[in-house]
Amino acid sequence: MKKTSSRKLLLFVLLMILICSIVMIIAYRSAGGNSPLGRIAGAVLTPLENLVSKISDGLSNFFGYFYRYNSLVIENQQLREELSEYRNMESAYYSAISENDELRSLSGLIEKHADFVCEPCSVVSIDGSGFQSSMTLGKGSVHGIEVGDTVVTMQNDIECFIGYVSEVGLNYCKVVTVLNLNSKIAAIITRTREVVVAEGNFELASKGLLKVSYLSNEADVRPGDLIETSGGGAYPPGIIIGRVNEFTLESHGISSYASIEPLVDISSLKNVFVVKEFDVSQ
């Protein structure tokens, strides 16, 4: 190899140092701290590094299964535990939402009926359908619930009559709903204040309706009229039982009846209130 002369080398070094100095000056004066040369190098090298990183990630993920098996098992176990924890939290979250809704309804009910002493209860099961309609609630005598207590719920700020407590255990109670054949409720038609009796009916119960019987054929009853409890001892007054669905002549023709549709779908209830005490004088 031909030897380099000292003079040429010195000139070369001076030239290169000059170029380096120019690059440094340009880089120093530029806003990003880069000269055009640096920008070109960055533009070429960065995508390459990115590509290599992606390939490296892919290979690491593929081969990681083999050499990280034990750590993956541990991580999997930890994640399962975390998932379980989060599921519990989710359950508590939904429970809190449900409780919040319940308390909101209760506050609305108490606002309207200051004399009510209510016990919020969750519906544990719907025990029968149609004319046997009943349900079991998750609270009982230890919570102060007694046989005959009225069961209501709130629907769009309207208190709706659901039924009454027919049986009480220590921590549960059974409720006969308005659709049940055994239910007979002293009621009034809200618009006309006519006193009637709402009761469960074998035929209508299968359609989710109850019946107001012994109405005169000329009674002023219209579809859409609200029927509410009349009070008088057994149940608190002013609780909506339902809405008149149809006003029809009985088959014998002597009187008429009205079929009543409850405002709420009893079979889909989740929470209700048991009215333990109320002011009879109202």
Place this chain on the structure above:
Amino acid sequence: MNNSTAVTKYGAYSLLLILTFVLENSRGLSVELFGGGIRTAPFIIVAIAAFEGPFAAGILGFAAGIMESIHSPFLEGLISAEYVLYIAVFGFLSERYLRPVLSTVMLGSVIFMTINSLVHHVFYYGLVHNLTFLQGMQHMFFEILLSLVPGGVMFFFVRRIHRRFSPNDGR
């Protein structure tokens, strides 16, 4: 050696530089020990200086400096200037007094990295960031230690390229 062979040879050197730089600095492949990482560019440039002389190595050293400045806090052109100055001296001495063998290149590279790191640690990390001398030495030591084996491998790549394109050079 005709022009096209020279272009191919220096293209191969450049490709080796770029490839090693990308592999060293890509996420997922970069290795680090006590702050020091693998740095093979000095080994490649010193090996090129040993085989090709100071001019070619000086230009490639300039390019390597620009590349290295992408991932360093130093002003662009500074590392290039360091490469040019050192390679000029090493290339000059290498032509006259040294044989282009592994030990020469390893020693030359380690000396360059030591000088380079000392300058950076004293004038930048020490003065600007108050890094202690011990921390600087630790960083430098582990960088050199990690780079020795891959740097040694680079010597053989450079020699292979040199012999492929300059078979009658005798080096």
